[in-house]
Amino acid sequence: MVREVARGLAGRAAVIQVNTDENPRLSQRFGIRGIPAVLIISQGKVLDSLSGSRDKNFLIDWFNRVVGQKQR
8 A cells, every 4th residue: 555655646755664663763763653653754854643544545635735734
C-alpha cells in the first residue's frame, strides 16, 4: 500500500517506509508510539501525524488537506 500512496503523490512528496525495529532512533526522534504511524514532515518539522491503518485514498486526502493548509 505504501507504493500506491507514493504513486498517488508522485512529484509532490517523497513517501518513505521505515522499519522502526531497525531504526529505533527515528522512532524516538519522532515520538512513534504505535505502528503503523504516518507523518508528514516538511523541512525537518512534523506538520501532522496519525497512527493506525488507513486506506490509500484517506492518506492522499489527508496529505492534501495538511499541505494545502500549510500553503495558505
